[in-house]
Amino acid sequence: MKLITAIVRPEKLDSIREGLEAYGVQGLTVSAASGYGRQRGYTEVYRGAEYSVDLVPKVRIEVLATDDQTDDILDVLITTSNTGRAGDGKVWTVDVHEAIRVRTGERGAAAI
Amino acid sequence: MKLITAIVRPEKLDSIREGLEAYGVQGLTVSAASGYGRQRGYTEVYRGAEYSVDLVPKVRIEVLATDDQTDDILDVLITTSNTGRAGDGKVWTVDVHEAIRVRTGERGAAAI
Amino acid sequence: MKLITAIVRPEKLDSIREGLEAYGVQGLTVSAASGYGRQRGYTEVYRGAEYSVDLVPKVRIEVLATDDQTDDILDVLITTSNTGRAGDGKVWTVDVHEAIRVRTGERGAAAI
Ligand SMILES: Nc1ncnc2c1ncn2[C@@H]1O[C@H](COP(=O)(O)OP(=O)(O)OP(=O)(O)O)[C@@H](O)[C@H]1O
Ligand SMILES: Nc1ncnc2c1ncn2[C@@H]1O[C@H](COP(=O)(O)OP(=O)(O)OP(=O)(O)O)[C@@H](O)[C@H]1O
Ligand SMILES: Nc1ncnc2c1ncn2[C@@H]1O[C@H](COP(=O)(O)OP(=O)(O)OP(=O)(O)O)[C@@H](O)[C@H]1O
Ligand SMILES: [Mg+2]
Ligand SMILES: [Mg+2]
Ligand SMILES: [Mg+2]
Numbered sequence: 114m115k116l117i118t119a120i121v122r123p124e125k126l127d128s129i130r131e132g133l134e135a136y137g138v139q140g141l142t143v144s145a146a147s148g149y150g151r152q153r154g155y156t157e158v159y160r161g162a163e164y165s166v167d168l169v170p171k172v173r174i175e176v177l178a179t180d181d182q183t184d185d186i187l188d189v190l191i192t193t194s195n196t197g198r199a200g201d202g203k204v205w206t207v208d209v210h211e212a213i214r215v216r217t218g219e220r221g222a223a224a225i
Numbered sequence: 226m227k228l229i230t231a232i233v234r235p236e237k238l239d240s241i242r243e244g245l246e247a248y249g250v251q252g253l254t255v256s257a258a259s260g261y262g263r264q265r266g267y268t269e270v271y272r273g274a275e276y277s278v279d280l281v282p283k284v285r286i287e288v289l290a291t292d293d294q295t296d297d298i299l300d301v302l303i304t305t306s307n308t309g310r311a312g313d314g315k316v317w318t319v320d321v322h323e324a325i326r327v328r329t330g331e332r333g334a335a336a337i
Numbered sequence: 338m339k340l341i342t343a344i345v346r347p348e349k350l351d352s353i354r355e356g357l358e359a360y361g362v363q364g365l366t367v368s369a370a371s372g373y374g375r376q377r378g379y380t381e382v383y384r385g386a387e388y389s390v391d392l393v394p395k396v397r398i399e400v401l402a403t404d405d406q407t408d409d410i411l412d413v414l415i416t417t418s419n420t421g422r423a424g425d426g427k428v429w430t431v432d433v434h435e436a437i438r439v440r441t442g443e444r445g446a447a448a449i
Contacts, residue, residue, distance in 0.1 A: 115434065116317065134265075139262065139263045140260065140261055141260055141261065142258050142260035142285070142315075143280055144256065144258040144259070144285070146367065147367050148365055148366035148367055149364055149365065151364060153358075171366070173366070187435070187437065191437060191439055191442060195439050195440060196440075198440070199440065201439035202439040202440075203366075203437065203438060203449070204436070204439060205338075205340065205434075205435060205436040205437070206434045206435045207431050208319065208434055209318070209319055210227065210319055211299070211317060211318045212315065212316070212317040212318075213299065213303060213315065213317070214262075214313075214315060215233070215303055215307050215313035215315065216307060216308075216310070216311065216312075225315070226429075228431065251375045252372065252373055254344050254370050254371070254395070254397075254427075255372055256368065256371070257369070320432070321431055322339065322429075322430040322432055323429060323430045324428070324429040324430075325411065325427065326374075326425075327425035327426040327427065328420075328421060328422070328423065330415065336427070
């Protein structure tokens, strides 16, 4: 199992979610973040204006996925979050040792 | 060492913390998140009312733990966060390569 | 590749960032968190006053780094976030399976 984390433009959240749902992702976690990449924020545009500070608002999207699904979900994330402009985001994956669905106690692939 | 992450109901934070402290957990990190699982939020209840949008508020609890403690801490998390209703949460673990206590520079199990 | 996570004092964010930039880190992600360590918050000081509740505000800093850079970046983080007082923070690393720069599709070390 993998935890897929994407740090992306807030305004892309809805289209990313639509893409993930169309693929069949059944759950995800969203939280607020900010950051910068190689342009250090200075040349990134947010809500139509150039952003004058260097921590640009982003959203973090996290998806627990089976190893089998991971490549497809990465493709969906990259496609739906890409604008071609600086600041589109980073996506990374880490191995998950165990996952549990609290209500049922199910573990592993059955938990997600 | 493991990083245990739990995405749970905000109203369960206090009882989860009490359970973890009773077990002997000495530190944890809390942050705000939102998300949805298999019901996509529509049928989840938050603060007594059905939640009308599909990103339901949750809290993220993170606990660094030794491998030895991890199963017990998972049991505490599952027991204290369970209501039996949809939306109780997800818990997962990942392997930690290194952990450091900043003030002392201690590493490994001594760091947590 | 590693994901380095640091939970540190909010007032140290600027000096930590300066240290990381001086070392050559080209990107990072920041988010809000709170928590407690072995003092359970009671004896920690935030903005000059003793903090009366036990979830003390912290910031989370995340840096994706190559395995080669990781030890140096840990040194920078520890040096720049240390005050010698309780509550300085925790830093940990996890292995990253894959990392992607969304705009270009680059993967691995080229992605960060
Ligand atoms: N090395 C890194 N470690 C952690 N987070 C990062 C890193 N680099 C970028 N990020 C996060 O990803 C967000 C988007 O980064 P960004 O897309 O600008 O990367 P980039 O490498 O500069 O690519 P581009 O040239 O397309 O802008 C940043 O705001 C930050 O939150
Ligand atoms: N696949 C997933 N990846 C990442 N986060 C998830 C995933 N599924 C659920 N979550 C997070 O966990 C929270 C709680 O999920 P939830 O308990 O509703 O899962 P579920 O599988 O639908 O179980 P239940 O049927 O008991 O509701 C969600 O709000 C979301 O933040
Ligand atoms: N075991 C843990 N798991 C997850 N997060 C932790 C853990 N311990 C501490 N933290 C996080 O790190 C922050 C800082 O912890 P802190 O520096 O007080 O650790 P400590 O072990 O008590 O060290 P010190 O004695 O120097 O205070 C906490 O507010 C919390 O967010
Ligand atoms: Mg950039
Ligand atoms: Mg659900
Ligand atoms: Mg402490």
